[in-house]
Amino acid sequence: MAFGVVPAEGQTEAEMMTRRYTEAYDSLINSFYLRQFSHNRLLSSRELDMEEFDALPDSVIARRLGALHTVIPMTFNSEVRSYIRFYLKYMSRRLDVMLSLGQYYHPMFEDALSRYGVPEELKYLTIVESAMNPMATSRVGAAGLWQFMYSTGKIYDLEVNSVVDERRDVYKSTYAAAHFLSDLHRVFDDWTLAIAAYNCGPGNINKAIARSGGKRDFWEIYYFLPRETRGYIPAFIAVTYVMNYYREHGLRPVEVKVPVRTDTVMVASDVLLNYVEEYTGIGEEELRTLNPQYRADYIPGSTGRYSICLPTTRMELFIAHQDSIYARTQDSLSRRPMTVEPVKGKGERGSVKGEKKGGSGNARYHTVRKGETLSSVARKYGLTVQRLKKLNGLKRDQINVGQRLRIKN
Numbered sequence: 001m002a003f004g005v006v007p008a009e010g011q012t013e014a015e016m017m018t019r020r021y022t023e024a025y026d027s028l029i030n031s032f033y034l035r036q037f038s039h040n041r042l043l044s045s046r047e048l049d050m051e052e053f054d055a056l057p058d059s060v061i062a063r064r065l066g067a068l069h070t071v072i073p074m075t076f077n078s079e080v081r082s083y084i085r086f087y088l089k090y091m092s093r094r095l096d097v098m099l100s101l102g103q104y105y106h107p108m109f110e111d112a113l114s115r116y117g118v119p120e121e122l123k124y125l126t127i128v129e130s131a132m133n134p135m136a137t138s139r140v141g142a143a144g145l146w147q148f149m150y151s152t153g154k155i156y157d158l159e160v161n162s163v164v165d166e167r168r169d170v171y172k173s174t175y176a177a178a179h180f181l182s183d184l185h186r187v188f189d190d191w192t193l194a195i196a197a198y199n200c201g202p203g204n205i206n207k208a209i210a211r212s213g214g215k216r217d218f219w220e221i222y223y224f225l226p227r228e229t230r231g232y233i234p235a236f237i238a239v240t241y242v243m244n245y246y247r248e249h250g251l252r253p254v255e256v257k258v259p260v261r262t263d264t265v266m267v268a269s270d271v272l273l274n275y276v277e278e279y280t281g282i283g284e285e286e287l288r289t290l291n292p293q294y295r296a297d298y299i300p301g302s303t304g305r306y307s308i309c310l311p312t313t314r315m316e317l318f319i320a321h322q323d324s325i326y327a328r329t330q331d332s333l334s335r336r337p338m339t340v341e342p343v344k345g346k347g348e349r350g351s352v353k354g355e356k357k358g359g360s361g362n363a364r365y366h367t368v369r370k371g372e373t374l375s376s377v378a379r380k381y382g383l384t385v386q387r388l389k390k391l392n393g394l395k396r397d398q399i400n401v402g403q404r405l406r407i408k409n
Contacts, residue, residue, distance in 0.1 A: 020138070021090065021127075021128075021131055023136075024130045024131035024133045024136040028097070028131050028132070028133035028135075028136070048088055048089060048092040048249060048250070048251065050085065050088075050089060052249075052250075053084075053085060053088060053249065054085075058076070058081065061076055061081060061084065061241070062076040064241065064244075064245055064248070065080075065237070065241055068121075068240065068241075068244060070119065070121045070240070071119035071121070071191060072119050072121055072122070072191045072192060072195070073192065074237050074240065074241070075219065075237065076237075077219075077234075079230075079231075079234040080234045080237050080238060080241075082234070083231070083234040083235050083237070083238035084237075084238040084241050084242065086238065087235075087238045087239055087241075087242045088242055088246075088249060091242055092249075092251055094131075095242075095246055095251055095253045096253035096254050096255065096256045097132075097256055098127060098131075098132065098243070099243070099253055099255075100255055100256040100257070101132045102123075102132070102243070105123075105126070105132060105145075105170070106123050108170070108171065108174060109123040109126070109174055110123060112174045112175045112177075112178040113178045113181075115175075115178065116175075116178040116179055116181070116182040117182055118178050118181045118182055118185070119191060121240055122181060122195070124236065124239045124240045124243055125146075125195070125198075125236060126145045126146060127239045127243070128232065128235045128236055128239055129145070129146055129147040130144065130145050130146070130147055132145060133145070134168050134170055134292045135168060135292050142167075143165060143167040143168055144165075144167035144168045144169075144170075144173045144292075145168075145170060145173055145174065145177075146167075146173050146174065146176070146177035148167040148173060148176065148177070150167075152180065153166070153167045153173075153176065156176035156179055156180055157176065158172060158173060158176050162295070162296065163294070163295065163296050163298055163300055164293055164294060164295065164300065164306070165293055165295050166293050167293075168292040168293045168295075169292070169293035170292075171264075172293075180198065181194055181195070181198060184197045184198060184202065187202055188202075188205065188216070190216060190217075190218075192217075192218040192233060193205055193216065193218055195232070195233060195236060196218055196225065196229050196232060196233060199228065199229045199232040200225065200226045200228070200229040200232075204225065204226055204229070205221075205225075207224070208221040208224035208225045209221055211224040212224050218233055261311065261312045261313070262290060262309050262310065262311055262312060263309070263310060263311075263312045263315045264307045264308070264309045264310075265307060265308060265310075265315065265318070265319070266301075266304075266306070266307045267299055267301030267306055267307065267308055267322075268301060268302075268304070268322075268326070269301050269302050269326035269329070269330065270298070270299065270300055270301050270302050270326070270329050270330065270333065271298070271299040271301050271308065271325060271326065271329050272297065272298055272328075272329045272332060272333075273287055273288075273291070273294065273297040273298065273299070274297065275324075275325045275328050275329055276308065276310075276318065276325060279317060279318070279321035279324060279325055280310065280314040280317040280318050280321070281314065281317070282310065282311065282314055283369070284369070285369075285371070286311075287310075290309040290310065290311075291308060291309055301326075364406070364407050364408040365404050365405060365406055365407060366380070366381070366404070366405045366407050367402065367403070367404055367405075368399050368400060368401055368402060368403040368404075368405060369401065370401050372399070372401075373397075373399070374388060374389070374394075374397045374398075374399050375397075377399070377405060377407070381407045381408075383407065385397070388405065388407065391405075391406045391407065391408075392405050392406050
């Protein structure tokens with residue numbers, strides 16, 4: 001959801017959706033797990049022939065949409081067709097990732113949606129919103145899989161502060177989204193209007209209804225809605241079509257394996273994630289990928305409301321060593337009180353200043369790990385690449401595994 005989005009002058013609704021989707025996807029593909037399968041970048045078996053799609057009669061697409069077992073009407077018109085074309089074109093090389101993430105997320109989405117009486121097909125809304133990227137951040141500050149704005153997240157009990165951003169918590173944000181969609185349906189008594197309100201806010205829907213003379217059908221108030229919202233419903237219908245009928249267009253995606261065997265446990269005390277890494281052997285990037293809500297690599301567990309997600313194979317190690325993790329965290333924080341560096345930009349994390357990671361005086365260092373780049377290290381510490389190069393006297397962007405980089409004077 002992105003209340004109040006103003007499109008760039010001259011930009012079409014489809015161009016806005018293209019930008020949103022590709023930005024979120026590009027961020028997603030650089031995440032830890034998907035980067036492990038970079039050899040699958042040329043994902044699906046063939047580039048889709050758009051001339052073949054253009055020759056497909058409207059009646060065929062309309063019949064396919066009508067055959068889907070959905071509560072929400074899968075209306076077909078020229079707008080919907082243009083979005084189906086867009087998603088087939090842009091998702092054809094990304095479909096593997098969307099389908100594989102769907103296997104990972106959809107059972108949980110379906111459970112949350114059913115608990116609030118929300119139609120199951122709304123699980124596809126996360127593709128439109130964020131390309132199923134928990135770390136996605138929009139230009140107006142919406143965050144997470146379901147793109148909650150700060151104020152709406154607060155209303156639905158998602159904590160957002162300098163340490164925790166539960167809009168990025170996959171589980172909590174999904175149940176919050178289901179709750180919100182259910183509330184919107186109670187207001188408008190129409191699922192299409194509820195989805196539109198999820199995008200632009202109930203106030204804009206009520207204005208459009210008033211300006212249309214009281215009409216309460218999305219397509220009848222279409223031209224009274226914000227431009228992004230006009231494209232939002234066609235995009236949702238198009239994504240639903242593509243996720244169900246990609247085979248009919250000759251797409252044969254390969255499977256991209258994502259972490260499906262994980263477990264979650266409540267933490268009983270404060271936790272610095274570097275000690276979880278040390279005792280369980282989980283890499284920093286993997287730990288962050290599984291726990292994107294902790295923006296400062298710190299879990300304020302003493303409040304009794306936070307959990308940690310770990311690979312099932314590592315959970316026993318965490319449980320066996322949790323007392324040591326808690327104790328060392330407490331010791332670090334007592335010797336050096338925690339301060340949190342502010343988040344410096346879109347999608348970037350702050351860092352907890354607890355125990356120093358090396359060096360002397362106020363200097364801080366980072367040891368380069370496998371898969372890291374100068375850009376990823378800079379983002380981790382809220383620096384620009386140029387600043388990081390200057391701190392280390394680097395002339396080129398190339399860095400090596402084991403290299404020690406100064407990240408603070």
